Each structure stands twice: as structure tokens, then as C-alpha cells.
Amino acid sequence: MDLCELRKKLDGGDIGAVELTKEYLDRIKRFDGEINSYITVCEAEAIAQAEAAQQVIDKGGSKPMTGIPLSVKDNICTNGVRTTCASRMLEDHIPIYDASAVSRLKNENFVMLGKTNMDEFAMGGSSQTSYFGGPKNPYNTGYVTGGSSGGAAASVAAGLCAAALGSDTGGSVRQPSAFCGVTGLKPTYGTVSRWGLIAFASSLDQIGVCALSAADAGYVLNSICGRDCNDATTSPIPSGGYTSAVGSDISGIRIGVPKEFLDGSTDEVKAAVLEAAEYYRSLGCTVKECSLPSLEYAVSAYYLISSAEAASNLSRFDGIKYGHRSGLGEDYNELIKSSRSEGFGREVKRRIMLGNYALCSGYYDAYYNNARRIRTQIRKEYADIFSECDVILTPTAPSPAYRIGVQENDPVKMYQADICTVTVNIAGLPAISTTCGYSAEGMPIGMSLIGRAFDEKTIIAVCDRFERDHERRECVL
Amino acid sequence: MRYQPVIGLEIHCELLTNSKVFCTCQNEFGGSENTRVCPRCSGMPGTLPLLNQGAVRLAAKAGFATNCTVNGYSSFDRKNYFYPDLPKAYQITQFEHPICTDGHIDVAGGKRIRINRIHIEEDAGKLVHDDYEGVSLADYNRCGVPLIEIVTEPDFRSAEEVQDFVTQIAQRLKYAGVCDARMEQGSLRVDVNISIMPFGSEEFGTRAEIKNLNSVKSIGRAIEYEIQRQSEILDGGGKVVQETRRYNENRDDTKPLRSKEEAHDYRYFPEPDIPPVLLSEEDIEAIRKEMPELPHERSKRYTEEYGLPADDASLLTAQKEFSDFYDEAAASEPEYRMISNLMLGEVSHLLNETGSDITEVKFSPAELAKTAKLAADGTVSKGAAKEIVSIMFKDGGDPRRIAQEHGFIMDTDASGLDEVIDKVLAENADAAEKYKNGNAKLFGFIMGQAIKACGKSANPALIKEALNKKLQ
Numbered sequence: 001m002d003l004c005e006l007r008k009k010l011d012g013g014d015i016g017a018v019e020l021t022k023e024y025l026d027r028i029k030r031f032d033g034e035i036n037s038y039i040t041v042c043e044a045e046a047i048a049q050a051e052a053a054q055q056v057i058d059k060g061g062s063k064p065m066t067g068i069p070l071s072v073k074d075n076i077c078t079n080g081v082r083t084t085c086a087s088r089m090l091e092d093h094i095p096i097y098d099a100s101a102v103s104r105l106k107n108e109n110f111v112m113l114g115k116t117n118m119d120e121f122a123m124g125g126s127s128q129t130s131y132f133g134g135p136k137n138p139y140n141t142g143y144v145t146g147g148s149s150g151g152a153a154a155s156v157a158a159g160l161c162a163a164a165l166g167s168d169t170g171g172s173v174r175q176p177s178a179f180c181g182v183t184g185l186k187p188t189y190g191t192v193s194r195w196g197l198i199a200f201a202s203s204l205d206q207i208g209v210c211a212l213s214a215a216d217a218g219y220v221l222n223s224i225c226g227r228d229c230n231d232a233t234t235s236p237i238p239s240g241g242y243t244s245a246v247g248s249d250i251s252g253i254r255i256g257v258p259k260e261f262l263d264g265s266t267d268e269v270k271a272a273v274l275e276a277a278e279y280y281r282s283l284g285c286t287v288k289e290c291s292l293p294s295l296e297y298a299v300s301a302y303y304l305i306s307s308a309e310a311a312s313n314l315s316r317f318d319g320i321k322y323g324h325r326s327g328l329g330e331d332y333n334e335l336i337k338s339s340r341s342e343g344f345g346r347e348v349k350r351r352i353m354l355g356n357y358a359l360c361s362g363y364y365d366a367y368y369n370n371a372r373r374i375r376t377q378i379r380k381e382y383a384d385i386f387s388e389c390d391v392i393l394t395p396t397a398p399s400p401a402y403r404i405g406v407q408e409n410d411p412v413k414m415y416q417a418d419i420c421t422v423t424v425n426i427a428g429l430p431a432i433s434t435t436c437g438y439s440a441e442g443m444p445i446g447m448s449l450i451g452r453a454f455d456e457k458t459i460i461a462v463c464d465r466f467e468r469d470h471e472r473r474e475c476v477l
Numbered sequence: 478m479r480y481q482p483v484i485g486l487e488i489h490c491e492l493l494t495n496s497k498v499f500c501t502c503q504n505e506f507g508g509s510e511n512t513r514v515c516p517r518c519s520g521m522p523g524t525l526p527l528l529n530q531g532a533v534r535l536a537a538k539a540g541f542a543t544n545c546t547v548n549g550y551s552s553f554d555r556k557n558y559f560y561p562d563l564p565k566a567y568q569i570t571q572f573e574h575p576i577c578t579d580g581h582i583d584v585a586g587g588k589r590i591r592i593n594r595i596h597i598e599e600d601a602g603k604l605v606h607d608d609y610e611g612v613s614l615a616d617y618n619r620c621g622v623p624l625i626e627i628v629t630e631p632d633f634r635s636a637e638e639v640q641d642f643v644t645q646i647a648q649r650l651k652y653a654g655v656c657d658a659r660m661e662q663g664s665l666r667v668d669v670n671i672s673i674m675p676f677g678s679e680e681f682g683t684r685a686e687i688k689n690l691n692s693v694k695s696i697g698r699a700i701e702y703e704i705q706r707q708s709e710i711l712d713g714g715g716k717v718v719q720e721t722r723r724y725n726e727n728r729d730d731t732k733p734l735r736s737k738e739e740a741h742d743y744r745y746f747p748e749p750d751i752p753p754v755l756l757s758e759e760d761i762e763a764i765r766k767e768m769p770e771l772p773h774e775r776s777k778r779y780t781e782e783y784g785l786p787a788d789d790a791s792l793l794t795a796q797k798e799f800s801d802f803y804d805e806a807a808a809s810e811p812e813y814r815m816i817s818n819l820m821l822g823e824v825s826h827l828l829n830e831t832g833s834d835i836t837e838v839k840f841s842p843a844e845l846a847k848t849a850k851l852a853a854d855g856t857v858s859k860g861a862a863k864e865i866v867s868i869m870f871k872d873g874g875d876p877r878r879i880a881q882e883h884g885f886i887m888d889t890d891a892s893g894l895d896e897v898i899d900k901v902l903a904e905n906a907d908a909a910e911k912y913k914n915g916n917a918k919l920f921g922f923i924m925g926q927a928i929k930a931c932g933k934s935a936n937p938a939l940i941k942e943a944l945n946k947k948l949q
Binding site: 076077083090093095096097099194195196197198199201202203229230231232233308309311312315316317318320321322332333336356359360361364368 | 516519520521522523524525526527528555557559561564565566567615742744745746749750751752
């Protein structure tokens with residue numbers, strides 16, 4: 001059942017908001033011990049919110065999200081509910097305010113089931129760097145969920161919420177959505193306010209949605225988007241109406257397939273994506289090969305920019321005002337050192353080191369400035385492609401989900417696996433990932449549709465069309 | 478050996494905005510600790526800065542006040558360092574693209590001091606060390622207070638040039654409403670970069686940076702001390718170390734704070750949370766139009782249009798309110814010179830004596846102008862005019878009425894004057910005799926005695942005429 005239909009059933013009285021929430025809470029109890037998609041479950045608060053939602057529904061004042069139970073990634077601040085970023089550093093951090101995305105949902109009386117698991121400070125592609133232990137893939141619990149929004153994607157795939165808020169800095173919504181066989185939408189930079197999103201890399205971060213379909217993802221985005229006076233980087237361009245093109249005729253749409261993305265992908269992934277391209281051709285879309293020559297530099301540029309920003313953003317966690325405070329340390333410098341040594345995990349430390357190194361006065365030009373140049377170049381190359389195409393089709397990841405423990409400890413391999421997603425963040429574009437096939441091992445394979453800036457409407461419609469004609473396999477828990 | 482000092486300045490000025498630079502907390506001085514703090518200025522995780530457009534306007538005005546180019550494109554950067562008074566562990570500042578560039582101010586002697594740039598940044602909090610409890614506490618009230626930093630080229634060659642420059646900067650910023658420039662409260666802070674080199678050399682020496690200078694006087698003393706200190710090092714065959722030093726007012730010396738080896742690598746990079754500041758030509762022109770007349774411009778007007786001596790003009794314009802008062806008085810009666818004399822004489826004297834400010838006086842500019850007019854047209858004497866000012870200063874009141882009540886209106890007919898003069902000459906026969914015999918200096922003495930004898934309504938002009946007649 002999609003969210004539109006759920007809305008009708010809630011408003012029509014066929015489903016009660018409280019029962020719906022209780023059903024999800026019950027499923028979380030039954031299945032999340034194994035999946036570990038939630039760090040914090042807000043049982044009492046969720047039921048209270050559902051009761052309030054039901055009252056609104058009964059009065060006939062429901063809004064799109066009224067009574068709909070969502071999960072929220074644990075780097076999005078929630079007033080009074082601890083927000084850990086899956087780090088020991090923020091194990092006990094309870095924000096005193098709501099992120100704008102959350103307060104907009106609260107204004108519509110949504111229900112927040114809990115806070116989802118992730119890579120520590122959203123740094124990773126497996127969610128296995130979580131201080132609270134990594135989540136498991138609902139399709140096969142021996143496999144990773146992907147990341148960093150692994151908990152969000154798993155919670156949707158396992159039916160532990162109706163949809164989920166995640167965040168995407170270099171693929172963190174799309175890649176776990178691909179691994180967990182759901183739909184992940186990363187909006188254009190500036191579409192959703194970052195107020196209350198604990199920053200990883202501010203120029204790349206964007207709150208996105210994991211859902212069971214493209215239409216659902218657009219449905220949720222409609223309620224969280226828009227200019228926010230608390231975030232100067234939100235766009236003044238009018239937002240909303242993201243599902244308005246769903247169901248319309250997509251023949252004539254020009255789809256570009258950049259060859260460089262397929263080169264590094266497994267044969268299974270390549271075949272599934274090309275088959276999707278054929279499907280679109282059969283609908284009357286124009287499919288043509290195109291090129292993003294700078295792709296080979298994208299991962300390096302991404303890790304330099306994101307780590308530089310992260311090193312700065314995470315500096316405030318010094319154990320003085322924010323973050324875990326060590327019992328060790330005779331003076332200020334010693335105290336910071338021991339607090340940060342104890343509070344951060346290995347991957348976070350690695351990125352902080354990398355970022356500070358890239359910004360050092362002797363290396364700034366060679367690293368950070370070159371990364372900025374590549375950023376400009378990638379934007380230009382995307383603009384060139386979009387002068388001839390409406391949508392770009394790529395794999396979401398070079399491979400499907402892999403077994404837990406296989407490659408999470410090899411940082412270079414992990415970083416290279418981000419190649420299909422990072423350019424979208426570097427260019428600030430919108431993209432949506434959906435399942436385009438299944439591997440021999442039965443794991444979902446994801447494809448991504450990238451759109452022009454602020455043209456989420458088109459990629460949602462093109463994605464929705466594919467989803468209607470291709471069955472999504474339910475995962476068996 | 479005597480050396481040539483080479484000096485450049487970095488001047489931090491707190492902007493007179495209502496709220497802080499990246500949040501809506503009040504921008505004030507003093508008050509209880511941590512009472513003007515919000516999630517934004519305390520850097521709570523997930524919060525974002527929001528640029529105060531008022532701070533941009535004031536920074537642009539500082540640019541106009543110092544002959545800078547106000548740039549249509551400027552942007553913010555992060556300066557990263559750990560310190561407990563900086564809750565985000567980075568300061569938001571303008572590094573790559575400052576709002577103002579390429580300005581100058583001419584100092585006494587006509588020398589032009591170039592200004593490299595003016596940029597906007599946020600202030601940090603304050604640490605309070607509690608020695609009794611043995612702890613350090615952080616007060617974040619000052620976190621996010623808007624600052625501009627004015628950076629000059631190393632164009633100064635003497636303490637006097639620096640002092641004149643700082644005085645002018647303070648005056649101009651006050652005039653433009655940019656900063657209240659209270660050095661003792663820290664709303665204007667000057668860091669001095671100083672090195673020395675042999676006279677005639679073109680190669681600068683190693684510089685020291687001096688902080689904690691809270692008056693123009695301290696600046697002069699610290700520079701003199703540094704020249705002496707560095708000269709002694711060089712004379713002794715040593716090398717000056719590049720370091721930051723702190724001036725101690727009580728000991729009148731400077732002591733090292735930190736050396737270059739300990740200097741931070743600030744790892745600047747563009748602030749991703751704040752879009753670039755774009756000002757169109759119209760925006761910039763609109764801000765320029767809000768600029769008031771600046772002290773040096775006013776001073777020029779006073780000398781050229783009002784015929785005041787340059788020294789008087791610069792004294793009148795030192796404080797904006799004082800000069801505003803003068804302008805208003807001059808507008809009501811064109812007795813420019815007389816009003817200026819009263820303001821720089823009796824009014825300044827009374828303000829100093831009572832420690833009060835021109836904005837608090839009990840008389841209006843028009844009333845002062847009227848007093849000047851009474852003196853100028855001979856209704857009262859200049860001395861009486863001073864007394865009228867003194868009375869108005871104490872109790873207020875209309876100057877003409879005061880003149881009447883106190884008998885200051887000068888006699889206009891000479892009847893009866895002869896009698897008084899005869900009496901004075903009789904009493905001072907000796908002096909009168911000596912004067913007649915050629916001691917011209919004694920005329921003033923006799924004149925004084927005659928004025929005294931005539932009382933408050935004495936008319937010096939008439940008395941002089943009568944005396945001249947009688948002493949021929």
C-alpha cells in the first residue's frame with residue numbers, strides 16, 4: 001500500500017493511527033533485535049503522537065503526513081530524543097530543538113517511531129562503523145545494509161516504518177536503498193533545510209527519503225522541502241509538487257547513460273542497468289551513451305572536500321562544551337586529546353586526519369584547491385550532458401550488498417565503491433535509486449536516475465514508471 | 478645605533494548592530510555571564526549561522542569611511558583552532574574575499590597610510606579564571622559579536638603616525654555609526670606589528686605583534702618600548718624572534734605570549750553554510766548615501782567656509798556629538814568664530830570639570846548661538862558671555878534674560894563714565910603718570926581697573942575710548 005492510499009485509509013477510518021503505529025512498534029519488537037535498524041525506539045512518544053494524529057484526523061484536519069509512522073536517521077536532531085550520530089561521542093546527546101525537517105513533519109502530526117542506525121557521523125558505506133553495532137540487511141542478515149543511512153533503508157525494507165528520513169553526503173541514502181531493495185531519493189542541494197542535521201560535510205549534505213516507491217519518496221519530500229530561514233543555503237526556488245508528473249507519459253524523455261559508470265561495475269550490475277535502459281527505450285524514451293570524463297577524479301575530490309569540512313565540523317566535539325568527556329587529561333589540550341581519542345571511532349578519526357591534512361597550509365593547493373577545481377569541472381560536465389539529456393541513468397553502486405566483514409576494513413576499497421554516487425553530491429543534483437534487478441545471491445541491484453537541479457519531478461516520474469512495471473521482491477523475515 | 482621602525486596595524490572593531498552577526502542574540506556589553514547565548518552562537522550540533530545584513534552594511538560603511546573599495550562579491554571562510562572560548566572550534570571570518578579592499582587614510586604630516594582590507598568576522602567568548610576554585614569558566618556572551626578587522630600595510634614609521642591613524646579611525650567609525658570605539662571596553666582593539674631596520678635599509682626586520690593595547694597612549698608607549706627592546710637585541714648582535722607579545726600597562730613593557738613555532742595553522746577554507754554576499758552597484762550606492770559627513774570633511778568645511786583655524790576645526794570635530802552641537806548652533810546664528818570660541822573655551826572647560834557630555838547639557842545649540850550673538854554685537858562683553866554659558870550650564874535659561882537679570886547688558890551711553898574714570902585715574906595716579914611717560918604696557922592695567930569699577934555692565938569699547946581721551 002503506498003502512502004497516498006494509506007492517507008485515504010486513515011482519513012476514511014479504515015485504519016486507525018494508533019493501531020497502525022502499534023503494528024509498526026510490534027514489528028520493531030519482533031524483528032529489529034536481528035536487523036538492528038534502530039538505535040532508539042520511541043514507543044511512548046510514538047503512541048502519544050499517533051493519538052494526537054487520530055484526533056486531528058477525526059476533526060477532518062489531516063495533512064499529508066498526519067498519523068504516518070516514519071523513522072528518522074540518528075544524525076537529525078529531535079527535541080528531547082537523544083541523537084547520537086551512532087557515535088560514543090554523542091551517546092548521551094539530547095538536542096533541545098527539532099531539525100526543520102522534523103518540525104515540518106510534526107506540524108503535520110506525523111509519528112516518529114525512533115532514530116535509525118548509521119555509520120558513525122555518516123562516514124561509511126556499510127553502517128558497520130556504528131558505535132551501537134551495525135544493522136543487517138533484511139534480504140539476508142549476513143549482508144551489509146550499505147550506508148551510511150543503513151538503518152533507514154533497512155527499516156523501510158523490513159517494514160519497520162512507512163518511510164524513513166536519511167541523509168546523503170556522497171550516496172548515503174541511495175546506496176543503502178539499493179542494497180536493501182527500496183527507493184532512495186537525494187534531493188537537489190538546498191531543497192531540504194539542513195537546520196538540525198548534524199553536519200558531516202556541509203556543502204554536500206542533504207536530507208533525503210527512503211521509501212517503498214518513488215511516489216512515496218516524493219510524497220514525503222513534499223512535506224519536508226522548502227526555503228527555511230534557519231538555513232541560508234536553502235533555495236528560494238518554489239518547491240513541492242514532486243509527484244505531480246507520476247503516471248504521465250514519459251515517451252520522448254532523453255536518457256543519457258554515461259559509459260564511465262558502467263566500466264567499474266560487476267557484470268550483474270551492468271547487465272541489470274543496461275536492461276533497464278532497454279526497457280525505457282521500449283517505452284519510447286531516447287537512450288544514448290554519454291560521458292562524464294572527470295569521473296576518475298571524483299572519489300578523490302569527494303574525500304578531500306568532505307573530509308576537510310568534516311574535520312572542521314567535528315572540531316566542536318572536544319569534551320568541553322559538546323561530546324564525550326574523558327576522565328583523563330591534566331590540562332585543556334590533554335583533555336581534548338583523550339576525549340576525542342575515546343569518543344570517535346577509527347573511520348571518523350581517519351577522515352579528520354585526512355581533512356586536516358588536505359587543509360594544511362603546505363598542502364592546501366595540491367589537495368583542497370585541486371578538489372575544488374574538479375568540483376567545478378564535474379558541474380560543467382553534468383551541464384553539458386543535460387544540454388542533450390533530461391535524465392541520466394547509472395548504477396547506484398558497482399556491486400550489490402556484500403557479506404558483513406568482507407571489505408569494511410579496507411578503506412580504499414570502501415571509498416572506491418562510492419564512485420557511482422559522489423558526483424551527484426559534488427554537483428548538488430537530485431537523484432533517485434530504485435531496484436532494477438537481483439543478483440544470483442538474491443540481493444537487490446540498484447540503478448540511479450539523476451536529474452537537473454530542482455527537477456525531482458521528472459526523475460520521480462521516470463523512476464515510478466519503472467517500478468510499476470517491475471515487481472519488487474518482499475524480503476522474508 | 479638608531480633604527481627605523483616599520484609598523485602595520487590590525488584593528489578589530491565591534492559593530493553597533495542590535496543583534497549578533499550570525500544569530501538573533503542581543504549585541505550588548507556587560508551583563509551576567511551566558512545570558513545572551515542561543516543554540517546558534519554556542520555552536521550546538523546541527524545549527525547553522527545566519528548572516529546579519531546590518532553587519533554587512535556597517536562593514537561597508539567602514540570601507541567608505543576609509544576610502545576602500547566596497548566589493549560586490551565577498552564571502553566567508555572558517556578559521557580552525559581549538560580554544561575553550563570558541564565553541565564551534567572555528568571562527569567564521571572573511572579570508573579569501575573580504576568585503577572592503579584598497580583604502581587609505583592620510584595622517585598628520587600628509588603621509589598616506591594604505592589599508593589592505595576590511596573583513597567581517599565573529600568575536601569569541603571569554604574565559605574567566607577562578608583561582609580560588611582553581612577552575613576556568615567560559616562566558617559565551619561575546620561569542621558571535623560582529624567585528625570588522627581593518628588591516629593596514631606596514632606603512633607607519635613612527636608611534637605618532639600610528640596614534641594619529643588610530644585616533645582618526647576611531648573618530649570616523651563613530652561618526653559613521655559603525656563602532657563606538659571604546660578602547661578601554663575593548664570595542665576597538667589594536668594589534669601592532671612592529672619591526673626595525675637600519676635607517677636607509679629597504680629590507681624589513683623580523684616583526685613582533687603586540688596585543689592588549691587599550692588606549693592611544695598605551696599604543697605610543699608600547700611602540701617606544703618595542704623599538705628600544707628590539708634595538709638592544711640587534712645592537713647586542715642578537716636576532717628578534719617572530720612572536721606575539723602582550724603589553725602590560727602597569728609595568729610599561731611587553732612580554733611574549735606565544736612564538737611562531739607555536740603559531741597555529743588555521744586551515745582556512747570556504748564556509749559552506751553561508752552563501753557569498755552579493756551587493757549590486759545600487760546596493761553599494763544606497764549604503765554610500767547613508768554615510769554622514771566625516772570628521773575630516775567637516776573640519777575642512779569649518780576652515781574653508783567658516784574661516785576657523787585648522788586646530789580649532791579639528792578640536793571641534795573630534796567628537797561627533799560635540800561637532801553636531803556646533804553645527805546646529807552655527808546654523809542658527811552665523812557667529813562661527815564666537816560660537817567655536819565658547820565651545821572650545823567655557824563649554825569644554827565645564828564639561829571636563831563635571832565629567833559630563835555635550836549631549837547632557839541644559840542649553841540648546843540655539844541658546845549657545847544666541848549667547849555668541851550677544852557677545853558679537855556688543856550687547857554683552859566676552860567675559861559676560863562666558864558667565865552666561867556657565868549659568869546656562871548650571872540651570873539652563875534664556876541667554877538674554879540671564880544677561881538682563883545679572884546686569885550683563887553693557888552700558889551704551891558714556892554719561893557718568895567720566896566720573897568713574899576720573900576716580901580710577903586718581904586712585905592709580907602713579908600708573909597713569911608712568912603711562913603718560915611712555916610705559917605703554919600699563920594701559921592694560923588701568924583698563925582692567927576701570928572695567929572693574931564699572932561693574933558687570935562695563936562696556937570695554939566705551940571705557941577704552943574715554944581712557945584714551947583722558948590719558949592723552
